[in-house]
Amino acid sequence: MQLFTISENLICFLEQQRADGLRIAFVPTMGALHAGHLSLIQLGKQKADLVVCSIFVNPTQFNNVHDLNTYPRMLDRDARMLELAGCQVLFAPDAEQIYPPGLDTQVHLELGMLDQVMEGSFRPGHFKGMLQVVNRLLNLVEPHVLIMGQKDFQQYTLVQHMISALQLPVQLVVGPTLRETDGLAMSSRNVRLTHEMRTKAPCIFQILQHIREHIEDTPIDVLQKNAISNLISKGLKPEYVEIVDSQTLQAVIQPSAHTSLVACIAAWAGDVRLIDNLVIKC
Ligand code: AMP
Numbered sequence: 001m002q003l004f005t006i007s008e009n010l011i012c013f014l015e016q017q018r019a020d021g022l023r024i025a026f027v028p029t030m031g032a033l034h035a036g037h038l039s040l041i042q043l044g045k046q047k048a049d050l051v052v053c054s055i056f057v058n059p060t061q062f063n064n065v066h067d068l069n070t071y072p073r074m075l076d077r078d079a080r081m082l083e084l085a086g087c088q089v090l091f092a093p094d095a096e097q098i099y100p101p102g103l104d105t106q107v108h109l110e111l112g113m114l115d116q117v118m119e120g121s122f123r124p125g126h127f128k129g130m131l132q133v134v135n136r137l138l139n140l141v142e143p144h145v146l147i148m149g150q151k152d153f154q155q156y157t158l159v160q161h162m163i164s165a166l167q168l169p170v171q172l173v174v175g176p177t178l179r180e181t182d183g184l185a186m187s188s189r190n191v192r193l194t195h196e197m198r199t200k201a202p203c204i205f206q207i208l209q210h211i212r213e214h215i216e217d218t219p220i221d222v223l224q225k226n227a228i229s230n231l232i233s234k235g236l237k238p239e240y241v242e243i244v245d246s247q248t249l250q251a252v253i254q255p256s257a258h259t260s261l262v263a264c265i266a267a268w269a270g271d272v273r274l275i276d277n278l279v280i281k282c
Contacts, residue, residue, distance in 0.1 A: 001083040023048040026143035031055040032072035032188035036178035041085045043175045047145045052089040060129030107131045151177040153277045185276045197269040203234045208278035211263045237268040
């Protein structure tokens with residue numbers, strides 16, 4: 001595996017690979033890798049000849065300094081995992097490479113309601129920062145395929161919106177959410193869960209499954225209220241439980257009126273914020 005920390009060197013290398021006719025898949029991450037990330041590397045290998053993974057803890061998408069400071073960082077271990085997974089290129093830049101002084105990297109895009117709901121309403125500025133870094137990374141890597149995870153449903157919905165609006169020459173492919181055996185969605189933040197919270201956190205997935213099973217026979221507001229009281233009874237602090245149209249991200253009232261639905265939950269487990277979602281209809 002080749003490691004790059006300097007943007008110019010990465011650009012030169014990838015230009016040559018493209019000139020040789022190789023298709024490039026790109027998996028952006030913030031590191032502290034787990035099997036969920038590695039499944040995206042495998043997906044990238046199926047879709048392209050060369051897989052590029054980036055590890056960059058992007059400061060502009062954190063609205064909480066404590067979360068940014070405590071975000072787990074373990075580059076050596078991550079690099080070994082990527083090498084074993086068959087990833088060919090790791091790009092691990094510092095902030096100066098991504099945001100060189102004097103370069104305007106802001107993305108100016110009308111997002112409508114897409115960043116006003118769910119994560120957008122609880123993490124102001126998060127998606128602006130996320131789109132900024134994804135756009136910058138896409139400019140540097142110029143992949144044919146961008147691979148992202150279902151785990152961050154609203155994130156990839158916004159990225160798809162940006163790709164369409166800016167007509168970026170890349171295809172977005174979404175990989176399924178990998179879970180622990182008890183259903184907890186794998187997340188880099190899980191390592192920060194206390195033992196007690198680690199035993200409670202799988203209830204998020206159970207509640208999502210319950211919503212999916214009862215979407216036809218129980219009113220949405222009742223499903224939401226039950227979900228919130230269930231989360232609280234397990235000792236979690238829910239921020240939202242939403243059942244949304246997957247295109248518009250608007251909360252649904254009448255499920256049968258929509259062709260694609262996703263149930264989404266964000267909750268604090270101690271001082272760790274967890275998100276998860278489950279496709280109900282697609
Ligand atoms: P992150 O490092 O958390 O920013 O995530 C990098 C990419 O991995 C994003 O596209 C995530 O959606 C994806 N991802 C995170 N957790 C999982 C998971 N449990 N299963 C599959 N993909 C995931």
